[in-house]
Amino acid sequence: MTDAPSDSSFNPRLIGGVVAVGVAAFIALWALIALGPQLSGGKDGGGHALSKGAPGYAAMIDLLERAGAQVEVRRRVEPYRYQDYTQLAVLTPTHETRPGAMQEILAAQAGAPILIVLPKWQVLQTPGERKKPGWSGPGFRAAAPTRLLPADWFGETEVESEAAKSARGRAILAGRAIDIPLPDEVQTLSGPHLEALIVAPGGGAVLARTKNRDIYILADPDLIDNLAFASRDTARAGAMLLDAISEDADADGFAFDVTLNGFGSQRSLLRFAFVPPFIGITLCLIAAGLLALWQAAMRFGPALRPARAIPVSKAALIANSADLIKQAGRELDSADAYVLNQRAAIARRLHAPAGLDASAIDAWIDRRLTGHNGGFSALARRLPLARSAPEFLADAQALHDIRKDLLRDG
Structure with missing residues (x-):
């Protein structure tokens, strides 16, 4: 004789666990889609503020913070100029940055001071080798494309490379002299609407300022990137240069932009669901859904057996x-x-x-x-x-x- 079949064809605890894991995974997936760029650590060895690789700027940010400066890593394109507080926006575009992205972020500053650091290095990955997180691969010099400087903002510009072995650049900013060692191969910029602040031996501008706007352009990033920390003298000179530019622009702090490097958190309804103040509504909806699942899964008393259509009596x-x-x-x-x-x-x-x-x-x-x-x-x-x-x-x-x-x- 076979045993009588069980009232339940599945294990309620097992099914409940599967449903709970599925719901949690679904919520986590949408949260990562919405907040992925914002949560990224930027460990790709690129030339941006989150990178600790050679072309990055994480070392300079750390030095500025240790010196007591107000430094922010900006992940959204929006104006950050207030009545009593102004930030110097530091833009670090790459060779692949679209001109439209530069136009958008320049317009969003609404007159706030800007420092544009042009790219100089392109990093490659060695074939057959696995890239280490945070490390930069082999790099080569590549002149910054002039499309990074829209003509309606900067006029016609030209980027060149000059030999400057053992040369030093000198600038007068905010009433003080800044003396900074130049790389052996320095990248320079020239244009009719630009005022040179630091001049290379060949006459090109290493640091320039627009004549009609409060926008600074640093043609060679090696003055302030992680490569500058190869020597104490270069690192100290780079920090003093940024401080002098901030003082000359009458700024109270620094805002290093990473939206041009793909780490921005753009406005979207999906993202709003996982950030304050809407995160409270999202949590309430999740709790309501879990309570509805719990109520649907619970039953009071034993399972009801189907009754006869016509009782026998x-x-x-x-x-x-x-x-x-x-x-x-x-x-x-x-x-x-x-x-x-x-x-x-x-x-x-x-x-x-x-x-x-x-x-x-x-x-x-x-x-x-x-x-x-x-x-x-x-x-x-x-x-x-x-x-x-x-x-x-x-x-x-x-x-x-x-x-x-x-x-x-x-």
Whole structure:
């Protein structure tokens, strides 16, 4: 003999765990899609503020913070100039940066001071070698494309490379002299709308400022990037240069932009769902969904077994017959049959004399009654003449009471 099948074909705890893991994974997936760029650590060895590779600027940011400067890594394109606080926006575009992206971020500054650091190095990955996180691969010099400086903002510009071995650059910014060592191969910039602040031996501008806007352009990034920390003198000179540019622009702090490097967090409804103040609504919706799942999974008491369509009992048979008569609207047509049934039952149980007709049996029953107005015979004649359900029910109940009193049953 085989065992009886279980009431449950699966393990509720196992299914609940699978559902919980699925819901958590779904929420985590959408959260990472929305916040992925913002949560990225930037360990790609590129030339941006989050990078600790050679062309990055993480070392300079750390040095500025240790010196007490207000430094922010900006992940959104929006103006950051306030009435009593101004930041110097440091833009670090790459060779692949679109001109439209530069136009957007320049327009978003709304007149706030800007320092644009042009790219100089392109990094490659060695074929067959796995790149280490945060490390830069082999690099080569590549002149910054002039499309990074839109013509309607800077006019026609030209980027060149000059030999400057053991040369030093000198600038007067904010009333103080800045002396900074130049790389052996320095990248320079020239243009009719630019004012040179630091000049290379060949005459090109290493640091320039636009004549009609408060925008600075550093042509060679090796003055402030992580490569500058190869020597104490270069690192110190780079920090002093940034401080002098900030003071000359009347800025109170630095904001290193990383949106041009692919680490921005753009505005989107999906992102808003996971950041304040809308994160509270998202958590409430998640809690409501979990409560709905819990309520749907819970059941009170044992599992309900399917009932028979027609119960097996005399009471069920009588109830079904009564429902059928009611639905057919034939309640009053059963009066004669009901009277006959009650008369026969009383005569049989009380052993009425044989050979009596219906009238004689009714009279015989009346002689045995006490306390019933009208007697059995009167009700037996009146019941078939009923014209409404309440009238029929009252007389039928009276006949039933007579039977109960005579036969002592229910």
